[in-house]
Amino acid sequence: MSRIVVHGLEKSYGDARVLERVNVTAEAGEFLSLVGASGCGKSTFLRILLGQEQQSGGVVVVDDGPIVPEPTPQRGIVFQRYSVFPHLTALQNLLLVEDFRSGGPFGRVFGARRRNARQVAEAMLERVGLAHARDLYPASLSGGMQQRLAIAQTLLGRPQILLLDEPFGALDPGIRVEMHELLTELWTEHGMTVVMVTHDIGEAFKLGTRVLVFDKVRHDPQFPSAYGATITYDLKLDRKNRASSLEVAKVAAMVGTARPDSAIATTASQRRP
Amino acid sequence: MNAVSKAGGEGTHSSPPRPKVRLRMINAKVSRGGALFLGGLPFLFVAIAYLIASAQRLAVNPSDKLLPSPVQMWSAFLDLATVPDKRSGDLILWVDTYASLVRLFAGVGVATLVALSLGIAIGFIPRVRAFLLPFVTVVCVIPPLALLPILFIALGLGETAKITLIAIGVAPVMVRDIANRVMELPSELVAKAQTLGGNSWTMILRLVLPQVMPRLITCVRLALGPAWLFLIAAEAIASTEGLGYRIFLVRRYLSMDVILPYVAWITLLAVITDWLLVRLSQAMSPWAHPVEAK
Incomplete structure (x- = not known):
């Protein structure tokens, strides 16, 4: 629902340059998958989009204005870890969204609005298959359930942009496929712009409408951190015609994945009985 | 070691006999009964050692005051608890206990409120952290007992000085601890x-x-130790009632039959307070005690 324009983005920590000359335009409703070797700055890029970190140079425009340099409800986030609030039950985690949005100085809605919020939250729990776990604390939920809860919570915030930082990185392969289906369904329903960082090439091709590869173009052997990564490959995907395994293998080679076979397998994965 | 493995093996009649393997010491589990037995041993040891020493001294000199027998201590304690004082008509034990607990809880309560508000502000808001953290860090290293004379001079010998001593004694450490805990909150949660x-x-x-x-x-539980220390120090110097005052008063007459029960009484009060705080934490934050909650 929101357009993101990034122009000449740069990010350095002291002398070490992480990102440089990053240019990308994401149309509203696109699903961007960011891939790249570990430590190449794709998570940093995501945190800049989130507003948790600020760029050292360049501009980031969301819709018509420069990005607000702090997290806002416009952009939702699902992290790999610490993605839900451990001190609240599943239901309370979802109620918290309405509490924060319109709870006033107490950070809590009361009366009819609370009943409404509770209905919405319970419907959402049902939607992501957590109705049976509504009164459990996250500590007693499995990793997959926690991530489902996190996605549900983020979507209740009705973000225009959904940022995902390796959201399924810690999950079992079977659960991962389930989560892919859930995410695709929710994305089709809500139609927000999605930016997802992932290590899994197969996942990137399976979910994204576009795959962006982050890598370093320039190298200084005397001072390896002199140059940062940029977007080296930008592949538009047609969701109906799956990417050819040749393309998957090509991206896998760029990222340096040792096993392109497994990436191709994930892309073509079907839910096993 | 033998006691542990025996106690662990007993209650398991229904399950098939486990192969006898000698586990490493760090892996040998302690059963409930075994834990109770092992935990009770040190208490038993101290009690027996005292009884033997006391009996020996009393055998030599029946009016010995240093190691009174349990009967003597119990009757002295009962006197203080049930017989009104001849001069004031008070039941001394209860007056002392009430006075001390009011001071203790007032001091620790003030410290807790300060720690909560300052700790969260310092930990969560960078401007307040820049403003107050260096000051709190310095205040932390001032020995509170060195401030006691200043407090008595500035605030008089009444309750205010004693409560202030306790609060000043425990608050700075608590503030720092809470601030640290807030700063340790995962940045992911704050961003989310x-x-x-x-806002x-x-x-x-x-x-x-x-x-x-x-x-x-947890902070309050840890702070209660130093708080008792400051309370008894303040009462020993200037007071007219209180547990610490009583101990230091009867010290002049070598009344070990009062001092020892009083120390035991203070210990009991401290243990009960600690237990109540653990239960409070479990009731307020069940998510932080997953094992107990199940």
Whole structure:
């Protein structure tokens, strides 16, 4: 629902340059998958989009204005870890969204609005298959359930942009496929712009409408951190015609994945009985 | 070692006999009964050692005051608890206990409130941290007992000085601890709360406060030790009633039959307070005690 324009983005920590000359335009409703070797700055890029970190140079425009340099409800986030609030039950985690949005100085809605919020939250729990776990604390939920809860919570915030930082990185392969289906369904329903960082090439091709590869173009052997990564490959995907395994293998080679076979397998994965 | 493995093997009649393997010491589990037995041993040892020493001394000199027999201690304690004082008509034990507990809880209560508000502000708001953290860090290293004369001079010999000593003695460490805990909050949670529309104040209410609560109660439990120390020190110097005052008063008459029960009484009060705080933490933050909650 929101357009993101990034122009000449740069990010350095002291002398070490992480990102440089990053240019990308994401149309509203696109699903961007960011891939790249570990430590190449794709998570940093995501945190800049989130507003948790600020760029050292360049501009980031969301819709018509420069990005607000702090997290806002416009952009939702699902992290790999610490993605839900451990001190609240599943239901309370979802109620918290309405509490924060319109709870006033107490950070809590009361009366009819609370009943409404509770209905919405319970419907959402049902939607992501957590109705049976509504009164459990996250500590007693499995990793997959926690991530489902996190996605549900983020979507209740009705973000225009959904940022995902390796959201399924810690999950079992079977659960991962389930989560892919859930995410695709929710994305089709809500139609927000999605930016997802992932290590899994197969996942990137399976979910994204576009795959962006982050890598370093320039190298200084005397001072390896002199140059940062940029977007080296930008592949538009047609969701109906799956990417050819040749393309998957090509991206896998760029990222340096040792096993392109497994990436191709994930892309073509079907839910096993 | 033998006691442990025996106790562990007993209650398991229904399960098939386990192969006898000698586990490493760090892996040998202790059964409930075994834990109770082992935990009770040191108490038993101290009690027996005292009884033997006391009996020996009393055999030589029946009017010995240094190691009174349990009967003597019990009757002295009962006197203080049930017989009104000849001069004032008070039941001394209860007057002392009430006076001391009021001071203790007032001091620790003030310290807790200060620690909660200052700790969260320092930990959560960078400007307040820059403003107050160096000051709190310095105040932390002042020995509180060195301030006692100043407090008595400035605030008089009444309750205010004693309560202030306790509060000043324990608050700075608590403030730092709470501030640290707040700074340790995963930045992911804070970022997420902001994307859900939280502002600084509502995030304090709904995120920081509940997350810090278990730590705060742990802080209070740890602070109660020093708090008792400062309480007894203050009462020993200037007071007219209180547990610490009584101990230091009867010390002049070598009344070990009063001092020892009083020390035991203080210990009992401290243990009960600690137990109540653990239960409070479990009731307030069940998510932080997953094992007990199940």
